[in-house]
Amino acid sequence: MTSISESSRPANGSRVDLPAGGGDTSVSSPPRRRRRGLGWAERLEIVALTGPATIVFLAFVMFPVAMAAYYGFFRWEGYGVPTDFIGFQNYITIIKDPIFHDALKHNAFIVVMSLVLQGPAALLLALLMNRKMRGQSVIRVLIFVPYVISEVVVGTGWSLMLQSAGAVNDALEKIGLGFLANEWLSDPDIAIWTLMLIITWKYIGFAVIIFLAGLQGIPQEIYEAAQIDGASYWQIQRRITLPLLGPTIRIWAFLSMIGSLQLFDLVYIIWGQYIASTAGTSTMATYMVSYGRNAGSFGYGNAVAVVLFLISLVCALTYQRFVLRRDTEGAVTGGAR
Amino acid sequence: MRIRKALAAASAALLLTAGLAACGGDDGNGGSTGGNGGGEGEEKEPVTMTFWHNATTGPGKAFWEDTVAAFQEEYPHVTIDIQSIQNEELDGKLQTALNAGDAPDIFMQRGGGKMAAMVRAGQLMDITDLISDETKELIPEGSFAANSLGGKVYAMPVAVLPGGIWYSKDLFAQAGIDETPTTIDELNDAVAKLKDAGIQPIALGAKDAWPAAHWYYFFALRACSPETLEAAGQEMNFDDPCWVEAAENLKAFADTEPFNEGFLTTSAQQGAGSSAGLLANHQAAMELMGAWNPGVIASLTPDEQPLPDLDWFPFPEVPGGEGEPGSILGGVDGYSCSAQAPREECGAFLNFIARTEVQENYYRAFSAPTVNVESQKIIEEPYLQSVLEAYNAAPYVSQWLDTVYGQNVGNALNVAVVDMLAGKRDAAGIVEAVKDAAARG
Amino acid sequence: MAATSVAPPLARKRRPPRQHGAQRRANAAVYAVAVLLIIVMLAPVAYIIIGGFRTNAEITTDPSGFPRVWQVGNYVDVLTGGVFWQQVLNSTIAAVTTTVAVVALGLMVSFAIARYNFRGRGALYALYAAGLMFPMTVAITPLYIMVRSIGLMNKLGGVILPQIAFALPVTVIILVPFLRAIPTELQEAAAIDGCSRLGFFWRMVLPLSLPGVITVGILAFIGSWNSYLLPLFILNDDAAYTLPLGVQAFASRYSVDTARVLAFTSLAMLPALAFFSLFERRIVGGLTGAVKG
Secondary structure, eight states: OHHHHHHSSOOSSOOOOOOGGGOOOSOOOOSTTOOSSOOHHHHHHHHHHHHHHHHHHIIIIIHHHHHHHHHTTEEOOSSSSOOEEOTTHHHHHHHHOHHHHHHHHHHHHHHHHHHHHHHHHHHHHHHHHSSOOTTHHHHHHHHHHHHHSOHHHHHHHHHHHTSTTSHHHHHHHHTTOGGGOOOTTTOTTTHHHHHHHHHHHHHHHHHHHHHHHHHHTSOHHHHHHHHHTTOOHHHHIIIIIHHHHHHHHHHHHHHHHHHHHTOOHHHHHHHTTTSHHHHTOOOHHHHHIIIIITTTOHHHHHHHHHHHHHHHHHHHHHHHHHTGGGGGGOTTTSSOO | OHHHHHHHHHHHHHHHHHHHHHTOSOOOOOSOOOOOTTOOSSOOOOEEEEEEEOOOSHHHHHHHHHHHHHHHHHSTTEEEEEEEOOHHHHHHHHHHHHHTTOOOSEEEEOOHHHHHHHHHTTOBOOOGGGSOHHHHHHSOHHHHHTTEETTEEOEEEEEEEEEEEEEEHHHHHHHTOOSOOOBHHHHHHHHHHHHHTTOOOBOOOGGGSHHHHHHHHHHHHHHSOHHHHHHHHHHOOOOSTHHHHHHHHHHHHHTTOOBOTTGGGOOSSSSTTSHHHHHHTTSOSEEEEETTHHHHHHHHSTTSSOOTTEEEEOOOBOTTOSSOTTOEEEEEEEEEEBTTSOHHHHHHHHHHHTSHHHHHHHHHHHOOOBSOTTGGGGOOOHHHHHHHHHHHHOSOEEOOHHHHHHHHHHHHHHHHHHHHHTTSSOHHHHHHHHHHHHHHO | OGGGGGOOHHHHSOOOSOOOGGGOOOOHHHHHHHHHHHHHHHHHHHHHHHHTTSOHHHHHHOTTSOOSSOOOHHHHHHHHSHHHHHHHHHHHHHHHHHHHHHHHHHHHHHHHHHHOOOTTHHHHHHHHHHGGGOOHHHHHHHHHHHHHHTTOTTSHHHHHHHHHHHHHHHHHHHHHHHHHTSOHHHHHHHHHTTOOHHHHIIIIIHHHTHHHHHHHHHHHHHHHHHOOHHHHHHOOSGGGOOHHHHHHHHHHHTTTOHHHHHHHHHHHHHHHHHHHHHHHHHHHHHHHHHHHO
């Protein structure tokens, strides 16, 4: 678990070490009242400080997750306590269910396309905007607006706009692009792309802001030195900016990936509880709610939740191991040479 | 050493919460106060009940408000809190409330397997003994059958809502269709003529899944014998080849592309873009729907009045099946009392809504046939009369299959039908999906 | 880094206008792109807001047009109906309580992890970091069961407590570096002046880590305000609904009245937007700080 703690901090060359394995690092103790253990009063302080948060956290995060694993072994309609123990049967059903496979495929698609669509575009936009211009802060505020609005509002608004006789098709006709008008939400071949469009619209501002912040962390002198050496604009971006932005990009990609795996609100609001799968936009989370709670199969729903968690965990750990490792070796020298 | 203390504290918290959780979620709080409903004297303890129904618009909503007001006048010690819940949300909210032991006292009951699940969990009041003799004279026994289980009645039936095809006479005339189709081939012809006239033949609210599934239920009704249907309901057995045959018939029909554009995201009753709305605004010619449809359509027309050229014909016959010709699918809407509701007052309310005047008001508000035989006499609309005729003459009546099979299998069946219509599954896939659902449940 | 400053004086001369890197002047093309970007970002928002000013007939016949007459009726109806304000109140109570609790509890834990040295420190930090792996979606069903067993169904408390718990991982992960960055010399100086560790916390740590605290508070607030899944499971009564639930319920109940739905939806957006514009600098600044470490 320590690898998670090291790399999930938003890093960009921060030198602060973390207490991996409990070793002491930056907190060096003043000489007086120092013995190997801790003072009585100190221990009390520590308990008082960590107690409330940890109790709430364990009770409302850790415990439910453990309970989810427990309920997953039962067949249960939700009344009273579960009594029908069926072992791994739910998990086997999940693994064999083609509808779940579809949801998994959709999630994978969303993960990849989010990175592909948002990453380069946000990078270019950040580069573009990282220069003196009038109204720079206004622009930054405005592109962040979609991120602030709740997914429910976004879903409601977009689904009204994307109806067959809705604003989007109508606007396309008005500007003469009527042939592009489509069944944005109902056509199973297109629907997932529509979903990607909406997701990109909502979250690209977030990526741009993060990249902008990262860009501002790059010292000017490096650019000047490169200029002196006669590098062109694009060469500079490729050889200097991109690698230095590496840790930022990798952290953003991690957050994006985890968010994509957990996507629920948007899909549920726009496509409802029944047809997300038919429309080709179901996710593991909507599958869980549709076939768990809404079907009265609470044991099954919990098993899906556990599977969702395990998949996220595997992805996260793999990502940590192979991608974020570099960031702990130092932001300037390590990485993409 | 310290960590152990922290861990001990945490474990204590966990044990505490676990203990609370294990005590079972049964607080038995039906929202009623002063449940001393047994008093026969003049001084009765005030009783409050909560009441959930699914009429969120127009005359239907007003009907319930008026009825409750009238009831409260007659029983002054009773107060009823009404909540009107959108039809698509009702099942989910009810389920959550029942699970939490926080159920409303009076609520709409669809019957079938959904009711069976509630009975199994001990959530419904057995009202067999609460039905007054007066009520028994007005409501035929057959209507109680849909809301009974094991010989006990769990809900008061209110409306009988058989399914069939609602259509616009004007649009039919425009397309040159003279007679309503009686066989599936004639229906295909009608569809072709409508398409030639540039009219969307059939409105389908597939987003809510059950409207699409109704098509499958009817094809199954035509293909399967009544015994097969009964057996499937009891044992969840779908091995009979008639189920796949029904799916294939539906597929053949759907391949002629009779449904409106974008049917996948068309809802059934919500808004002018819903399937009922399409019919109300003459943007589609037909819709397969239960007998509540006239009321829903009336709320969606531009002037919010009933559609003047609306008419009805029963689902066409499909040759080669084992179903009895003339069979019909019909849900019976009823109202149940929760097990924790105040017995006498809840029973009184259920008998109240079975009275003739109330039933007549129901008919006027919802434009739907009621179960009370006296109130049926005032039905004017010719199409409702046709509906009742077909219903009374039917050799076999089944409830909507998703109601029969319960929430888990019912939902899966509905979604599977939508999948097939959208081209994601083949005909056999529907039966597979149902079997898979039974495994999940 | 030092090497570059020893460059020969010749290169110090400012080069002619063609500059690279961050100092490049924005030209017309850049402005055009920025404007285009803003249009794309805001068009849907504009649609929702403007839609509330139209009549249903207009929306049906001319979906993407402007109102002929600006109907204020829809907005007035929503604002004067009790439902909207009730839900705003619920959302506000939930969000404020969550934020205050998250900041308080998170600060306490992060302070302990950052500045005390005890054996389980790494494990505790790892515990919170692992919490990032548990989205609400995973825990929602058992959470719902637990909340109903302790009798908090339909109450805001049933929403607030889990939200606090789920906001703690991000909080701890952001705050620990902030708190750790405060130099120990400061702590030693304070100790020499007779200040206890907790006094040090109040007087020096809190003000110094304010940017991080504000970032964390804002994230917690927005997260709570926009949350949908948890209230969906826990709040069954209309009266207890928060704004996202309210938007969805309103949209389905009044689906006939598209204009009114749009009015409700755009009013539901306003609090979040207002909050964001008030704290915009902090949010962006906080994210910048978090990214830079």
